[in-house]
Amino acid sequence: MTLPEFRTRYRTRRELRSRPASEVLPALKKWVNSHALQDPSRELHYLEALWVTWGFNEVDEELLKYLLTAREDRVRAAAVDVLRYSGHQIKKQATLLQKTAHDKSTRVRLATAVAASWLAPKQGLSILKEIAKNPSDKWLSPVLETATAHLKGQGIKSDTAEKIAQPTSPLKGEALTFFKKGHEVYSREGHCITCHQSDGKGLPAAMFPPLAGTKWINGSEERLIKLTLHGLLGPIEVKGKKYPGQVPMTAFQQLSNEEIAAVLTYVRNTFSNKAPMITPAKVAEVRKATKAQNGFLAPADLLEEHPN
Ligand code: HEC
Structure with missing residues (x-):
């Protein structure tokens, strides 16, 4: 199936959701594997596909892993966001976050810090530690600080x-x-x-x-x-x-x-x-x-x- 065909068949998200996963997911997989997409925005299309699998609560692990190493940092950060919510499906969630903790983009490391703050304290803190080994910026550093305080069970200091x-x-x-x-x-x-x-x-x-x-x-x-x-x-x-x-x-x-x-x-x-x-x-x-x-x-x- 080509992208236009896929789009025609599943025109809207609502329509997609009204179809059974057993129909949509194999079609999606086939489409992703068809290499029909050679265009430069391929990663974005794959990201949409990942979101569809996420919507069915059956996150495609292979696609997720591929997108965690996408060329575009926005795509990698979006993939980390999916990973954040998929701990119940992706067994290696923490291991994957250990890797994205060293992503060259601060944006991805920031998404990783947020994801880590949802894990059990020991796991989460070890990921935050990895992130802290890399350079920080004015967006990442308050998030790291807050996530660390949260996982240590400390109240977050409020200016107010x-x-x-x-x-x-x-x-x-x-x-x-x-x-x-x-x-x-x-x-x-x-x-x-x-x-x-x-x-x-x-x-x-x-x-x-x-x-x-x-x-x-x-x-x-x-x-x-x-x-x-x-x-x-x-x-x-x-x-x-x-x-x-x-x-x-x-x-x-x-x-x-x-x-x-x-x-x-x-x-x-x-x-x-x-x-x-x-x-x-x-x-x-x-x-x-x-x-x-x-x-x-x-x-x-x-x-x-x-x-x-
Ligand atoms: C969402 C942002 C926002 C919040 C929250 C807000 N204000 Fe304002 N305030 C404004 C804006 C914007 C204007 C100018 C509105 C206009 O251009 O007509 C304004 C104008 C005013 C003015 C008249 C102009 C001046 O600067 O003296 C007063 C007095 C004022 N606000 C008091 C308050 C008080 C007291 C509170 C809290 C109870 C408050 N505001 C909460 C945005 C806000």
Whole structure:
């Protein structure tokens, strides 16, 4: 069977899955062995074939081994990814990973490190050790570190956890309690810190504006609560810099009134900002008043309602 014939017979992945493995796999094998493919992208076609066997939970070991030594490093890395999930079928999984640990491409060694992190600690750690004998780079080294810590049963050190330890502030009483809680909310995965960064300077190149010293933070509290609850999309000017507004800020409706009050009290009193605390009662009031709002708010509309 030629590739076009194979493709015509098994047009879509769904169609493939609806056929029995006993029909598809022999046809696939025949096709792979037919040497019909002399074109330069042969490796990519073989990779697709490997994925098909993987989809049937019958990874073709011969094909896998061939692709682990493919010319293209992306193909080798993809083959390592298949190997990562095939320990129940490929008996020599660990031995193969010992080899790819010395692949000349960091990309492949990185995939190997990830795969090793799923093995039993002793096996996994010995593979990581092999990888570490080769040069590393800024992508591979944190992965090696994390995988090693994981297999040794050590907690992974999180920057966030360290920073949460000591938020300091001249605030007192209730405001200080909110400030501390707010720092924790700010630092959660996927929350403010992810886009506006731990120093509040944002990432202007990625269209994330700063929170340090902006009127959006220090000005109208209603405007600030609204944009936090409903998210923001549209052209915006922050500290004299115009952002085209193609990247949205996510909405945070799922946070409680207390959490929003806390995180906003925090941002209004850190990064050299200075503004009064925001109370849960105020958040509740704005939430109620804007409950019909559907989707992101636009900066221009917000400024019209709350110019200051
Ligand atoms: C997914 C990324 C992302 C997250 C998470 C995020 N923001 Fe934003 N934020 C943005 C973007 C993008 C804009 C600008 C939106 C636009 O262009 O209209 C923005 C704008 C703002 C502004 C108005 C402009 C400024 O810089 O002063 C404030 C205030 C703000 N965010 C606060 C927060 C707070 C508080 C949180 C956490 C509760 C948060 N953001 C979480 C991406 C994010």
